[in-house]
Amino acid sequence: MTKTAHCCCGALRVEASADPDTVSVCHCGECQRRTGSVFGVAAFFKREHLRAEGPSKIYIRDGQAGRKVRMHFCPTCGTTVFWEADLRPDHVGIAVGAFNDGNFPPPVLSVYDESKHGWVAFAHDLPHFATRPT
Amino acid sequence: MQRTGQCHCGSLRVIATGEPDRVYLCHCKACQRRTGTAFHFGATYPKERVRLDGDRKVYERDADSGNRIRFHFCPSCGTTLYWEGDRNPAVCGVAVGAFDTSAFPRPSDSIWEESMHTWLGLPPRMDHHRQGRPPTT
Numbered sequence: 001m002t003k004t005a006h007c008c009c010g011a012l013r014v015e016a017s018a019d020p021d022t023v024s025v026c027h028c029g030e031c032q033r034r035t036g037s038v039f040g041v042a043a044f045f046k047r048e049h050l051r052a053e054g055p056s057k058i059y060i061r062d063g064q065a066g067r068k069v070r071m072h073f074c075p076t077c078g079t080t081v082f083w084e085a086d087l088r089p090d091h092v093g094i095a096v097g098a099f100n101d102g103n104f105p106p107p108v109l110s111v112y113d114e115s116k117h118g119w120v121a122f123a124h125d126l127p128h129f130a131t132r133p134t
Numbered sequence: 135m136q137r138t139g140q141c142h143c144g145s146l147r148v149i150a151t152g153e154p155d156r157v158y159l160c161h162c163k164a165c166q167r168r169t170g171t172a173f174h175f176g177a178t179y180p181k182e183r184v185r186l187d188g189d190r191k192v193y194e195r196d197a198d199s200g201n202r203i204r205f206h207f208c209p210s211c212g213t214t215l216y217w218e219g220d221r222n223p224a225v226c227g228v229a230v231g232a233f234d235t236s237a238f239p240r241p242s243d244s245i246w247e248e249s250m251h252t253w254l255g256l257p258p259r260m261d262h263h264r265q266g267r268p269p270t271t
Contacts, residue, residue, distance in 0.1 A: 008168050008193065008205075033142045034213060036229025037175040059143060059211040071142070073212030077193040078205065080170055080212050095170025100163050106253035119240055121255035 005098035007079035012054040012072070014082050014094055020045050023096065023105050027120075028112035030061065034071070034080055038117045041096040041107060050092055052082065063087060109133070139232030141213035146188035146206075148215045148228050154179050157230065157239045158267075159256070162246035164198070168205070168214060172251045175230040175241065184226050186216055197221065243267060 006013040020043035031040030056072035059080075063069045067086035073079060082094045096104055106124060110116075111132045127133075139148045154177035165174035190206045193214075197203040203219035218226040230238055243261035244250075256262070 006167075008164070008195065030142065031171075032231040032235060033140070034211075034231075035169040035171040036214060036231040037169050037171045037173060038231065038235070039171060041171050057209075057212070061142065061211075071211070075191075075209070077168075077195075078191065078207030078212040078214050079168055097166035097168070097170040097172065100167050102249060102251065104251075106251070117235065119257050121257065123253050123255040 003099055003101065003104075005081055005094050007054075007074035007081050007098065008077040009074060009079075011076055012052075012056050012074040012079070012081050014050055014052045014092075014098075016043075016045050016050055016094070018045065018049040020094075020105065021091065022109070023107045025107040025110045025122075025126075026112050027110070027114075027116040029115055031112075032115070035095075035097075038120055042093040043096050043099075043104070044088065044091045044093050047090055047092050050082075050094075056081070137233050137237070139215060139228060139230075141188075141208035141211050141215055141232065143208060143211035143213075145210050146186065146190050146208040146213070146215055148232060149185050149187065150177075150179055150228060150233075151183045152179070154228075154239065155225070156243070157241045159241050159244040159260075160246055161244070161248075161250040162198070163249055165246075166249070169229075172254060173244075175235075176227045177230050177238070178225050178227050180224060181218065181226045184216065184228060190215075 022044045027039045057075045059071045069085045071083045110128045114130045160174040191209045194204045201221040206216040207214040248264045
């Protein structure tokens with residue numbers, strides 16, 4: 001089943017032809033700043049299942065241990081739609097909000113809980129990690 | 135009291151003076167798309183108590199109310215830090231995630247819960263609204 005994620009103005013789009021391998025919530029400071037919210041929700045797809053179209057600008061930030069993360073955002077409206085991380089070169093992360101789908105699979109893990117807001121809670125059980133799984 | 139928030143890359147900053155009028159969550163579809171996450175975490179201030187420092191780009195769109203709303207984002211990293219609209223020209227909003235959020239007041243209300251993700255478990259100790267906040271009369 002094809003799912004499409006796109007930015008606010010619709011210019012930058014990614015089409016996924018398969019389900020994500022993982023959906024996770026991340027409470028790290030980088031995700032808080034990027035989203036302007038309390039956590040990021042990411043769906044990780046195998047690269048070969050995705051097709052991106054439209055202009056994107058890339059913001060490269062440092063990840064862990066010298067690795068880089070390349071964030072693709074729309075130059076017209078600013079929405080970050082997807083990103084590629086050296087940590088998982090075969091996968092691409094997509095911002096779940098960009099799918100605008102209330103039935104999107106729920107997150108199956110919660111990472112960087114060390115910076116989680118105390119009032120944030122989930123209605124289902126999922127594994128929590130102070131940083132990320134080793 | 136002054137709080138400074140910044141975008142992902144640090145080149146755009148938002149400086150807010152005093153306490154916000156309101157700290158809230160919005161689960162509407164437009165906020166989900168813009169933030170890329172499950173909901174928007176926002177604070178509102180009178181415009182004169184907030185200033186932006188650094189290059190920014192503006193994305194303007196129609197709000198559901200029919201008014202125009204303008205989002206200010208960093209052209210280098212895309213982070214939206216600030217917005218203001220025609221519906222209430224005296225007020226602006228900031229993205230709370232841009233600040234040191236541990237020092238920020240907790241949200242007092244949650245709106246547009248009709249499109250809230252079912253896997254979220256929000257604290258009962260806030261006002262919950264299926265759509266926008268009813269007008270205070």
